[in-house]
Amino acid sequence: MPSTSFYRKKAKLEIHDKSGKTPLEVAVENGIIVPTQKRKESMFILGKSLDELREALSDHEMVVYLLLSYGSSIKKCVRNRHSLLHYAVTNNQPYIAQLLLLKGASLTCKDDLGRTPLIAHLHNGGYLLDVVLQHFNASVTIKCGKQFNLSVFHLLCYQPPSMANFNFFERRECDDLKYTSLKSSVVTAIENHRLKYSH
Numbered sequence: 001m002p003s004t005s006f007y008r009k010k011a012k013l014e015i016h017d018k019s020g021k022t023p024l025e026v027a028v029e030n031g032i033i034v035p036t037q038k039r040k041e042s043m044f045i046l047g048k049s050l051d052e053l054r055e056a057l058s059d060h061e062m063v064v065y066l067l068l069s070y071g072s073s074i075k076k077c078v079r080n081r082h083s084l085l086h087y088a089v090t091n092n093q094p095y096i097a098q099l100l101l102l103k104g105a106s107l108t109c110k111d112d113l114g115r116t117p118l119i120a121h122l123h124n125g126g127y128l129l130d131v132v133l134q135h136f137n138a139s140v141t142i143k144c145g146k147q148f149n150l151s152v153f154h155l156l157c158y159q160p161p162s163m164a165n166f167n168f169f170e171r172r173e174c175d176d177l178k179y180t181s182l183k184s185s186v187v188t189a190i191e192n193h194r195l196k197y198s199h
Helices: 002-008 023-029 050-056 059-069 084-090 094-102 117-124 129-135 152-156 185-192
Strands: 171-174 179-182
Touching: 023 059, 023 084, 050 059, 050 094, 059 094, 084 094, 084 117, 094 129, 117 129, 117 152
Parallel strands: none
Antiparallel strands: 171 179
16 A cells, blocks of 8 residues: 555655645545445444554554554644534544544544534534544534534434444444343433432
8 A cells, every 4th residue: 555655765744735634634535435335333343442443444544543653743623613523523434533532532522613522513413423433432512502503412303323333422332142231322411410300
């Protein structure tokens, strides 16, 4: 693979192009958006490490994987600018989003519109990104009086989940021996709210 060859020849991972971008930034921002029908829910992998995801990656995702594996650093949060995670989320790239989160990308960083990656996803849609953000514990809060288009709680109600058993409203895990129901992010947010279940 060309990326591996360049690294072995001591290519600089943090070099900047004329627009000031590193190879990792270019790879993420220009990543190929895989059509949702090619990413079947049953084949989708949630990883706990970069290596767990390796087999599931397409060619372009593998470039991001290699750059991160060889030490490319990510700016966790640049104020008032799309972070790399924002690009992955708004471009419907669930595997690239996972790779970035595994290397420490921030779930609380806000873009130039004041949106966290979760709010950017809820504004733009995208298949399986809700599953990724839930897996990495993107927090849901209930804030009364917050602008409707920035209220995570309200926006979640208008976005159908990608997977029936693992989403912000419900988390179920099943195997041959047992069925487990876990507390979802929305339930946690309701329980943490001062009004809880009152009318």
